[in-house]
Amino acid sequence: MAVTKPAEKTLTREKKLEMLRTMLKIRHFESRVDEFFQRGMVRGTTHLYIGEEATATGACAAIEPTDYITSTHRGHGHCIAKGGELPKMMAELFGKETGYCRGKGGSMHIADVDAGNLGANGVVGGGLAIATGAALACAMRKDGRVVLCFFGDGATNQGVFHEAVNLASVWKLPIIYICENNQYAISTSVKTAFNIENIADRSVSYGIPGVIVDGNDVTSVYDAVSEAVKRCRQGEGPTLIECKTYRWRGHSKSDIQIYRTKEEVEEWKKKCPIQRFKKRLIQENLLTEEEFEAMDKEVEEAVEEAVKFALDSPYPEEEELFEDVYA
Amino acid sequence: MREITYSEAIREALRQEMKRDERVFLMGEDIGPFGGSFGVTRGLIDEFGKDRVRDTPISEAAIAGAATGAAVAGMRPVAEIMFSDFTTIAMDQLVNQTAKIRYQFGGKARVPMVLRTPTGAGTGAAAQHSQTVYNWFVHVPGLIVVAPSTPRDAKGFLISAIRNDNPVLFFEHKLLYSFKGEVPEEEYTIPLGVGEVKREGKDVTVFATSIMVHKALKVAEELDEEGISVEVVDPRTLKPLDEEILIQSVRKTSRLVVVDEGPRSGGFAAEAVAIAVEGAFDYLDAPVQRVAAPDTPVPYSLPLEKAYIPDEGKIRAAIQRTLK
Numbered sequence: 001m002a003v004t005k006p007a008e009k010t011l012t013r014e015k016k017l018e019m020l021r022t023m024l025k026i027r028h029f030e031s032r033v034d035e036f037f038q039r040g041m042v043r044g045t046t047h048l049y050i051g052e053e054a055t056a057t058g059a060c061a062a063i064e065p066t067d068y069i070t071s072t073h074r075g076h077g078h079c080i081a082k083g084g085e086l087p088k089m090m091a092e093l094f095g096k097e098t099g100y101c102r103g104k105g106g107s108m109h110i111a112d113v114d115a116g117n118l119g120a121n122g123v124v125g126g127g128l129a130i131a132t133g134a135a136l137a138c139a140m141r142k143d144g145r146v147v148l149c150f151f152g153d154g155a156t157n158q159g160v161f162h163e164a165v166n167l168a169s170v171w172k173l174p175i176i177y178i179c180e181n182n183q184y185a186i187s188t189s190v191k192t193a194f195n196i197e198n199i200a201d202r203s204v205s206y207g208i209p210g211v212i213v214d215g216n217d218v219t220s221v222y223d224a225v226s227e228a229v230k231r232c233r234q235g236e237g238p239t240l241i242e243c244k245t246y247r248w249r250g251h252s253k254s255d256i257q258i259y260r261t262k263e264e265v266e267e268w269k270k271k272c273p274i275q276r277f278k279k280r281l282i283q284e285n286l287l288t289e290e291e292f293e294a295m296d297k298e299v300e301e302a303v304e305e306a307v308k309f310a311l312d313s314p315y316p317e318e319e320e321l322f323e324d325v326y327a
Numbered sequence: 328m329r330e331i332t333y334s335e336a337i338r339e340a341l342r343q344e345m346k347r348d349e350r351v352f353l354m355g356e357d358i359g360p361f362g363g364s365f366g367v368t369r370g371l372i373d374e375f376g377k378d379r380v381r382d383t384p385i386s387e388a389a390i391a392g393a394a395t396g397a398a399v400a401g402m403r404p405v406a407e408i409m410f411s412d413f414t415t416i417a418m419d420q421l422v423n424q425t426a427k428i429r430y431q432f433g434g435k436a437r438v439p440m441v442l443r444t445p446t447g448a449g450t451g452a453a454a455q456h457s458q459t460v461y462n463w464f465v466h467v468p469g470l471i472v473v474a475p476s477t478p479r480d481a482k483g484f485l486i487s488a489i490r491n492d493n494p495v496l497f498f499e500h501k502l503l504y505s506f507k508g509e510v511p512e513e514e515y516t517i518p519l520g521v522g523e524v525k526r527e528g529k530d531v532t533v534f535a536t537s538i539m540v541h542k543a544l545k546v547a548e549e550l551d552e553e554g555i556s557v558e559v560v561d562p563r564t565l566k567p568l569d570e571e572i573l574i575q576s577v578r579k580t581s582r583l584v585v586v587d588e589g590p591r592s593g594g595f596a597a598e599a600v601a602i603a604v605e606g607a608f609d610y611l612d613a614p615v616q617r618v619a620a621p622d623t624p625v626p627y628s629l630p631l632e633k634a635y636i637p638d639e640g641k642i643r644a645a646i647q648r649t650l651k
């Protein structure tokens with residue numbers, strides 16, 4: 001089942017510009033993070049969302065602030081799209097007291113529970129059952145909320161994928177499983193990890209709709225997720241949506257990328273989700289080149305403010321090591 | 328003698344065993360052309376092909392279970408789990424299947440497999456990529472658990488592990504991969520279950536595991552200048568444990584500090600202390616000291632992670648407490 005119908009009809013200009021702004025935020029935030037990691041100012045590892053901005057942005061634009069998401073190790077984009085605050089995110093990456101997790105989590109554990117972001121996850125597939133449980137809570141409370149569960153192509157080969165999706169299906173839970181198929185799991189191509197063309201085809205075995213969308217087209221993603229959200233709110237249960245996309249950068253900090261060609265990367269860069277959307281908005285007379293430049297600059301400045309906030313913030317006190325192990 | 332890194336020593340052991348015995352093969356996530364997350368298997372696919380250096384999907388339960396099944400059916404798999412934190416996903420296989428098959432079948436099967444996995448904190452990788460979990464497996468009868476601290480031990484124990492007919496869990500400390508040391512070029516084995524006195528001393532025994540051996544050695548050197556003679560003992564294999572080497576050392580020095588990177592409660596250090604107390608109670612002149620991680624997850628922030636990991640300062644303080 002393929003969804004390609006445009007969503008423009010239901011989207012206001014304001015909302016479209018907001019989606020563009022979100023994608024720019026992700027792009028600029030990630031570019032700065034990349035620099036800080038390369039310079040060793042941010043520790044551990046990081047997984048950048050550059051190139052995949054349309055997926056989180058389109059998906060989160062289709063839900064309400066009260067709805068939930070679960071994120072992945074490649075989670076900065078999800079957090080921003082769900083309304084995350086850049087200063088708190090950047091501070092977390094610097095391990096500062098003012099970060100989302102008070103410096104305890106870092107890149108792979110950024111969570112914003114108050115905003116409905118139940119967290120990034122260091123374990124591939126780690127969010128699948130958590131999201132399903134959150135959807136169970138929504139269903140039991142009948143509060144009308146839905147859950148967006150993000151995960152990569154690689155995660156669908158974890159056993160928990162099967163268990164979680166089946167459970168959501170038989171219990172008709174209000175959850176949308178969003179597979180971000182960026183073609184690789186570290187060095188492992190989907191071509192070698194799967195014997196099927198589309199991961200969405202797996203939906204058949206759970207008796208739920210499976211939808212394939214162009215993950216670099218923000219309105220296609222918005223459209224597909226909106227449809228799935230509607231099903232959820234009507235009590236019709238989960239949907240599996242596969243967003244075909246591509247990560248531009250290496251998997252994490254040190255990745256020499258022997259598993260793909262420069263040509264392949266360049267081909268995908270031509271499908272830049274931001275440039276594509278910008279071009280369309282200009283064609284539709286909803287945006288001018290000048291307005292775009294202004295927005296881009298504004299976002300860049302917001303990211304710089306976040307950087308400044310992070311740098312100026314204190315580290316946690318040593319005693320904090322022992323806090324929050326238990327409630 | 329030639330010096331190579333811990334990582335190279337492991338690769339050399341894998342290469343030599345794969346050459347010697349065609350039943351030996353590797354499987355794990357991104358271990359082929361990519362060479363593994365820490366580069367340990369780099370180049371092996373060029374030498375042995377993708378049939379024997381098998382990239383898997385992200386499926387830890389299947390990796391551990393398939394290694395077990397292949398072992399029972401006559402192969403000698405060496406599986407890799409990218410971070411030891413993810414052995415949790417393979418836990419049912421390892422604990423309920425791998426470890427118990429031989430016993431519950433009345434000795435009618437063998438499970439000659441090795442599961443290699445990087446362990447430990449110190450890289451800023453936070454709570455799900457930094458844990459020390461080997462102690463869980465020490466608690467499971469039927470498994471052998473190794474945590475080598477030097478390149479020489481890594482090679483010798485890995486070859487032993489591959490040739491052994493039991494399942495062996497092999498924990499490699501991430502921060503040791505680039506550590507260099509003397510390693511013989513030829514194949515050699517070190518018997519599983521045999522510890523080593525890494526430094527002789529007479530005033531106090533420091534029984535340390537994995538990377539903590541090096542921190543203990545550093546402290547021992549410093550204290551030597553202050554006239555305190557520290558004996559550093561490395562069990563190297565955590566199960567079966569060389570109880571004798573620990574007891575003998577404590578009988579000699581009458582003081583014991585145990586250093587381990589795992590959380591304190593229910594930890595490996597507690598096990599070592601119990602053995603020492605059982606075997607050398609009358610010889611002890613001071614309360615035994617444990618230096619372990621606190622009972623918290625591993626934090627991300629640099630100052631917090633530093634405070635978390637047992638270090639030289641904490642080891643030195645513990646030694647001094649035994650000498651008071």
Ligand SMILES: Cc1ncc(C[n+]2csc(CCOP(=O)(O)OP(=O)(O)O)c2C)c(N)n1
Pocket residue numbers: 047073074122123124125151152153154155156180182184185186251356385387409413416
């Ligand atoms: C259970 C588990 N196994 C292995 C890893 C190491 N790892 C981190 S990211 C990753 C690849 C994930 O691929 P995918 O799900 O496609 O997400 P992507 O990185 O492409 O966004 C792997 C294997 C992990 N974090 N968790």
Ligand SMILES: [Mg+2]
Pocket residue numbers: 152153154180181182183184185186
């Ligand atoms: Mg992927």
